[in-house]
Amino acid sequence: MHLRAEHDDLADVLARATRAVGTRAPVEVLQGILCEVQGNRLRVTGSDLEMTVHTSLEVETLEEGKAVIPARLAAEAVRKLPPGAVTIRTDEGEVEITGNGPSFRLRQLAVDDFPRLVAEDAETGGIQVDGDEVVRAIGQVSVAASHDDARPILTGVLFEPNEGALRLVATDSYRLAVRDLPGVEPGGTGLVPVRGLRELGRTIGAEKVNVNVGDREASFSSDRGSLTVRLIEGAFPNYRQLIPDTYANRLTVAKSAILDAIDRASLVAEDHIPVRLEMSDGGVDVSVTRQEVGGTAERVEGEYTGEKMTIAFNPRYLSDGVSAIEDDEVVFEVLDGLKPGILRGASSPDFLYLLMPVRL
Secondary structure (H helix, E strand, C coil): CCCEECCCCCCCCHHHHHCCCCCCCCCHHEEEEEEECCCCEEEEECCCEEEEEEEEEEEEECEEEEEEEHHHHHHHHHHHCCCCCCEEECCCCCEEEEECCCCCECCCCCCCCCEEEEEEECCCEEEEEEEHHHHHHHHHCCCCCCCCCHHHHHEEEEEEEEEEEEEEEEEECCCEEEEHHHHHHHHEEEEEEHHHHHHHHHHHCCEEEEEECCCCCCEEEECCCEEEECCCCCCCHHHHHHHCCCCCCEEEEEEEEEEHHHHHHHHHHHCCCCCEEEECCCCCEEEEECCEEEEEEEEEEEEEEECCCCEECCCCHHHHHHHHHCCCEEEEEEECCCCEEEEEEEEEEEEEEEEEECCC
């Protein structure tokens, strides 16, 4: 295998494939990326068997062939070379990476040991979505996904059809995020690991992305390549029963103002002391009291309808929810101080964030 390519293009394609390579691969060959040169294309595959990235690049082919090379070493080696043309050549069990003077020699891994991974094509049986929109939607809901591997069901994002829309849902049992993408309805339902979804924008993000949720895998493809993620097995919680149809109390405030107030309160709260929201005519009082330190309080002006009431939330969870809203104004809807509250954008009904209160 012998090829020549531009530095930035080659660094990009190797880095994207490397993002699928696990840091603690169970077998040595999975610490590498498979590079295949045929015609004028370099095809690169990285995988940890749970997530697989296929990507490609047009190159100057000097000799066809394939090799498995250490993923992170190769990606970093190319990245650190000077600008200009870079050559990759395999020879007697080693791969030489050269560019404008400096060169690296890395040991190859066994090609025959690399798993046979079929490149999934989400165009077949899938749906086409706006790339930027789906990446933003994933970012909105993924803040509510759990990081606890002991509860794998909660570490994913549910993809499901909902009245002519693609619905994304995530929860860690303390909060729930729901985002609808109107006009695109998937044919299948599946629980996609959030780790893979967070790589979507960095690996194959493009103007148009094809999404296909199958029985065992979810596939995403664009003109930059494909990302395939194995689905999480199990039943997702019945989240719909948690969302009331109506709320008696409603507060509308400027997103920037309430976010700044929460941020200042968090200096005292430090994640484990709840932030109190005292809602009344004209706005909300945001406060926190910590016995060994002191406290803070401030008034945020807004529109409020309902009875005067107080509710408290975990400050980080509250900040995450407000930050995820793509609107200049945030709406808080609550029944009382002991039941979950809902956060929405004042003019963006396609996203909601439900948050469990903290007992005072």
